[in-house]
Amino acid sequence: xxxxxxxxxxxxxxxxxxxxxxxxxxxxxxxxxxxxxxxxxxxxxxxxxxxxxxxxxxxxxxxxxxxxxxxxxxxxxxxxxxxxxxxxxxxxxxxxxxxxxxxxxxxxxxxxxxxxxxxxxxxxxxxxxxxxxxxxxxxxxxxxxxxxxxxxxxxxxxxxxxxxxxxxxxxxxxxxxxxxxxxxxxxxxxxxxxxxxxxxxxxxxxxxxxxxxxxxxxxxxxxxxxxxxxxxxxxxxxxxxxxxxxxxxxxxxxxxxxxxxxxxxxxxxxxxxxxxxxxxxxxxxxxxxxxxxxxxxxxxxxxxxxxxxxxxxxxxxxxxxxxxxxxxxxxxxxxxxxxxxxxxxxxxxxxxxxxxxxxxxxxxxxxxxxxxxxxxxxxxxxxxxxxxxxxxxxxxxxxxxxxxxxxxxxxxxxxxxxxxxxxxxxxxxxxxxxxxxxxxxxxxxxxxxxxxxxxxxxxxxxxxxxxxxxxxxxxxxxxxxxxxxxxxxxxxxxxxxxxxxx
Amino acid sequence: xxxxxxxxxxxxxxxxxxxxxxxxxxxxxxxxxxxxxxxxxxxxxxxxxxxxxxxxxxxxxxxxxxxxxxxxxxxxxxxxxxxxxxxxxxxxxxxxxxxxxxxxxxxxxxxxxxxxxxxxxxxxxxxxxxxxxxxxxxxxxxxxxxxxxxxxxxxxx
Numbered sequence: 001x002x003x004x005x006x007x008x009x010x011x012x013x014x015x016x017x018x019x020x021x022x023x024x025x026x027x028x029x030x031x032x033x034x035x036x037x038x039x040x041x042x043x044x045x046x047x048x049x050x051x052x053x054x055x056x057x058x059x060x061x062x063x064x065x066x067x068x069x070x071x072x073x074x075x076x077x078x079x080x081x082x083x084x085x086x087x088x089x090x091x092x093x094x095x096x097x098x099x100x101x102x103x104x105x106x107x108x109x110x111x112x113x114x115x116x117x118x119x120x121x122x123x124x125x126x127x128x129x130x131x132x133x134x135x136x137x138x139x140x141x142x143x144x145x146x147x148x149x150x151x152x153x154x155x156x157x158x159x160x161x162x163x164x165x166x167x168x169x170x171x172x173x174x175x176x177x178x179x180x181x182x183x184x185x186x187x188x189x190x191x192x193x194x195x196x197x198x199x200x201x202x203x204x205x206x207x208x209x210x211x212x213x214x215x216x217x218x219x220x221x222x223x224x225x226x227x228x229x230x231x232x233x234x235x236x237x238x239x240x241x242x243x244x245x246x247x248x249x250x251x252x253x254x255x256x257x258x259x260x261x262x263x264x265x266x267x268x269x270x271x272x273x274x275x276x277x278x279x280x281x282x283x284x285x286x287x288x289x290x291x292x293x294x295x296x297x298x299x300x301x302x303x304x305x306x307x308x309x310x311x312x313x314x315x316x317x318x319x320x321x322x323x324x325x326x327x328x329x330x331x332x333x334x335x336x337x338x339x340x341x342x343x344x345x346x347x348x349x350x351x352x353x354x355x356x357x358x359x360x361x362x363x364x365x366x367x368x369x370x371x372x373x374x375x376x377x378x379x380x381x382x383x384x385x386x387x388x389x390x391x392x393x394x395x396x397x398x399x400x401x402x403x404x405x406x407x408x409x410x411x412x413x414x415x416x417x418x419x420x421x422x423x424x425x426x427x428x429x430x431x432x433x434x435x436x437x438x439x440x441x442x443x444x445x446x447x448x449x450x451x452x453x454x455x456x457x458x459x460x461x462x463x464x465x466x467x468x469x470x471x472x473x474x475x476x477x478x479x480x481x482x483x484x485x486x487x488x489x490x491x492x493x494x495x496x497x498x499x500x501x502x
Numbered sequence: 503x504x505x506x507x508x509x510x511x512x513x514x515x516x517x518x519x520x521x522x523x524x525x526x527x528x529x530x531x532x533x534x535x536x537x538x539x540x541x542x543x544x545x546x547x548x549x550x551x552x553x554x555x556x557x558x559x560x561x562x563x564x565x566x567x568x569x570x571x572x573x574x575x576x577x578x579x580x581x582x583x584x585x586x587x588x589x590x591x592x593x594x595x596x597x598x599x600x601x602x603x604x605x606x607x608x609x610x611x612x613x614x615x616x617x618x619x620x621x622x623x624x625x626x627x628x629x630x631x632x633x634x635x636x637x638x639x640x641x642x643x644x645x646x647x648x649x650x651x652x653x654x655x656x657x658x659x
């Protein structure tokens with residue numbers, strides 16, 4: 001079967017000594033930084049992104065990047081359980097019951113449940129990616145400029161739907177991101193745009209500088225607002241092994257979580273966050289003892305953790321097949337691909353099968369490495385939780401500077417980091433979400449190019465977007481999503497969900 | 503969560519946000535207008551950015567209108583000290599990496615960033631920065647082989 005040939009190629013690529021090594025380094029680095037206080041997965045990846053460029057081979061560097069992603073998410077769950085501080089918004093749900101379990105002295109079991117649930121979900125969803133990616137790719141190969149334009153609109157609109165806070169502000173962030181993405185030389189006419197006459201910005205603003213500034217530095221500044229010492233509840237984690245009853249209790253939630261996560265992860269705009277909330281709600285509803293939730297229910301950790309990880313995996317589907325990022329992390333992956341000279345989109349599967357299937361296979365290997373490494377290493381991670389924050393950020397600033405500079409050896413990129421750090425912090429203070437901005441930045445040039453191509457092909461007739469069936473369906477979808485998020489009842493519900501998260 | 507108040511006040515956060523969005527939109531719009539706009543058939547380099555700027559300005563105005571109606575949460579603490587030391591750090595790195603060399607630049611960058619926290623002592627900051635510089639030299643120059651000069655030649659090291 002073709003699927004198995006493809007998977008075999010993927011595993012052959014991912015299990016070479018070299019690639020396994022990078023996967024391992026990625027997973028370790030990701031967990032390390034994910035566990036350290038105050039830095040979430042997106043910021044982690046943004047900061048480690050430049051390091052991966054030092055590896056010559058794009059396959060290895062993307063495998064490492066994917067490893068950082070899983071690692072950081074795992075680290076986020078660890079902090080959620082042990083100190084009630086979710087590293088990522090998607091592990092915010094885990095903190096509810098995980099922390100309660102830790103308070104009852106069952107931190108080890110909570111961590112094990114999270115790891116087992118994540119691994120199971122990761123295994124299933126890796127297969128889902130392998131099964132669904134090729135047919136989607138063949139559909140995507142028939143896409144013209146108009147379809148691509150409409151598809152990106154869907155992606156951008158969905159990112160608004162899943163951002164917390166004001167819809168208007170999220171829309172504004174998309175527009176701002178798109179505009180920032182246009183800085184640099186216009187590919188069609190060769191005109192420099194918005195460069196303020198600075199020659200160093202002729203190739204556009206550095207993607208790494210933007211990501212590091214808006215996510216990394218803004219986060220450091222927010223953490224410096226009121227410095228407090230974190231209380232680590234558990235100094236030593238013992239009793240990792242769940243009992244037979246625990247296994248019984250987590251089995252069904254893991255299955256349901258995996259199904260929910262896999263379905264929602266494909267949605268552009270960050271399905272993983274939604275997935276963990278949806279799973280928690282479902283578990284609470286089907287549970288025989290719903291009063292246990294919020295007091296340390298195993299199902300409240302197993303379900304959302306599986307959903308979260310399944311969603312994280314399936315969010316690779318739109319990225320790998322269509323070149324459309326489903327969340328900020330995927331936007332970072334696309335940025336990494338572009339810097340490595342790979343054009344993201346449906347052609348990746350046919351032109352670079354080793355890369356495509358290698359990444360898919362490495363997902364599973366990354367998850368396996370996580371479960372093998374992290375359970376024994378948990379003592380080390382717990383120690384890291386106690387590292388004082390003021391020691392960390394000078395180190396982070398030094399590495400950020402090196403990282404951004406190493407991409408192009410362009411000093412102006414470092415000035416851009418400072419600017420975007422300030423911008424990111426200001427936006428955060430004004431309660432504007434940075435995720436839609438990053439998606440807009442990545443998609444800006446592509447969106448414009450496809451818009452212009454579609455308009456040339458249709459001889460200036462904008463109705464081409466609604467007369468071509470696929471494009472029309474996609475645009476209708478975007479309109480529906482936008483209408484739904486603006487509906488008062490949905491808005492209220494959405495506010496509740498995000499309030500719970502905070 | 504902030505409570506809605508009956509007195510006629512502006513939500514300062516949204517006021518600032520709306521103003522920033524309108525100003526940014528205007529900045530991009532003015533620049534776009536100086537470029538060729540073209541037609542819908544053959545769009546010039548200014549077409550798409552001009553449209554986006556218009557959208558941004560409209561959204562900014564909506565936020566401004568919202569600012570007059572609801573009182574939101576207060577802005578909260580602002581990390582002035584953090585901004586004063588964190589933001590210059592990468593700039594200083596950029597200004598010194600060629601003139602002083604990689605290792606001194608990293609040392610200075612980490613040292614400046616250290617002062618963002620009032621909990622850091624002078625001695626600890628110097629020790630930490632020296633460690634970061636040594637570690638960066640080992641990993642990035644020696645290990646990963648980044649093509650930068652460790653020390654500028656005129657330093658005579």
